[in-house]
Amino acid sequence: MPKPPQAAQPSTAAMRDGVMVSTVIDWFASEARDLPWRREDCSPWGVLVSEIMLQQTPVARVEPIWREWMLRWPTPAALAASTQADAVRAWGRLGYPRRAQRLWECARAIVERHGGVVPGGDAALGEAELLALPGVGDYTAAAVRAFAFGQRAVVLDTNIRRVIGRAWHGKPLPAAHLARPEREFAAALVPAAAADAVAWSAGSMELGALVCAARVAKCEECPLAAECAWRAAGKPGLDEAPRRTQAWHGTDRQVRGRILAVLRAASAPVNVTGLAVLEDIEPGQLDRCLGSLVEDRLIALVENDKGAYVLG
Numbered sequence: 001m002p003k004p005p006q007a008a009q010p011s012t013a014a015m016r017d018g019v020m021v022s023t024v025i026d027w028f029a030s031e032a033r034d035l036p037w038r039r040e041d042c043s044p045w046g047v048l049v050s051e052i053m054l055q056q057t058p059v060a061r062v063e064p065i066w067r068e069w070m071l072r073w074p075t076p077a078a079l080a081a082s083t084q085a086d087a088v089r090a091w092g093r094l095g096y097p098r099r100a101q102r103l104w105e106c107a108r109a110i111v112e113r114h115g116g117v118v119p120g121g122d123a124a125l126g127e128a129e130l131l132a133l134p135g136v137g138d139y140t141a142a143a144v145r146a147f148a149f150g151q152r153a154v155v156l157d158t159n160i161r162r163v164i165g166r167a168w169h170g171k172p173l174p175a176a177h178l179a180r181p182e183r184e185f186a187a188a189l190v191p192a193a194a195a196d197a198v199a200w201s202a203g204s205m206e207l208g209a210l211v212c213a214a215r216v217a218k219c220e221e222c223p224l225a226a227e228c229a230w231r232a233a234g235k236p237g238l239d240e241a242p243r244r245t246q247a248w249h250g251t252d253r254q255v256r257g258r259i260l261a262v263l264r265a266a267s268a269p270v271n272v273t274g275l276a277v278l279e280d281i282e283p284g285q286l287d288r289c290l291g292s293l294v295e296d297r298l299i300a301l302v303e304n305d306k307g308a309y310v311l312g
């Protein structure tokens, strides 16, 4: 007599993965920071703004600017009605000011294409609609779907990649570029239930930010310590791993930031080339940075004969 078909049993590895994922979810439930964009009453727009601001910028610097921004521009329509220069000015010293420009463009696109409503709530179309917005890439689209709309999404930032790489694969730091096998492995870890998937993404991100940081892993505080492959191997390879932090002082990025700081503080066009606060900058570098800022439409030359600029 043929045996009745049996349901497939999860493998030992899959069960272990599930336990590790649940451990992080439980840890997050008790250890999560109370951040304004995580609160129930935060709008999808607030989540989107936070995700753009948090790219390459720590929470402590983002939070005050985010609060000011949301008071001033609580909706995409409010920001779209302001100027790009207002947005760049309000961005302050968050760095990478093209993000302010892109966010302003994004607000205008949301108004034009979606009637002022942040897309992403539609499980079928949301991802494509988000990805079509200026400044929104794979990570931001997934984060908005998860954290603003509670959908199951594969959210992969550098913190999550580092936690998975260490705890599961014993690697000190993630590769510079996300390859397909890494994405597929991370996708397989995401729980099937949307609420658990969101908690896993937020929790593993928080674990990477607070406990399993790039250069200092506080394993004694980590809920994954008992299972972590990298810890079990004695945490090899970190000292030899190349540092990705870019030199800052004297770089074009720093000079661009200094030029923008001058223009942000000014209420009239500024003759940048004759300015005492920028006189230590070598003329060739100053010209190059002015040119690239104009090219990026972050500033504009308004009085050619005087070399006077304003925010774009």
Ligand code: SF4
Pocket (backbone or CB within 6 Å): 163, 166, 167, 211, 212, 213, 217, 218, 219, 220, 222, 223, 224, 225, 226, 228, 229, 230, 231
């Ligand atoms: S045990 Fe240490 S290395 Fe492993 S995930 Fe936790 S903090 Fe990171």
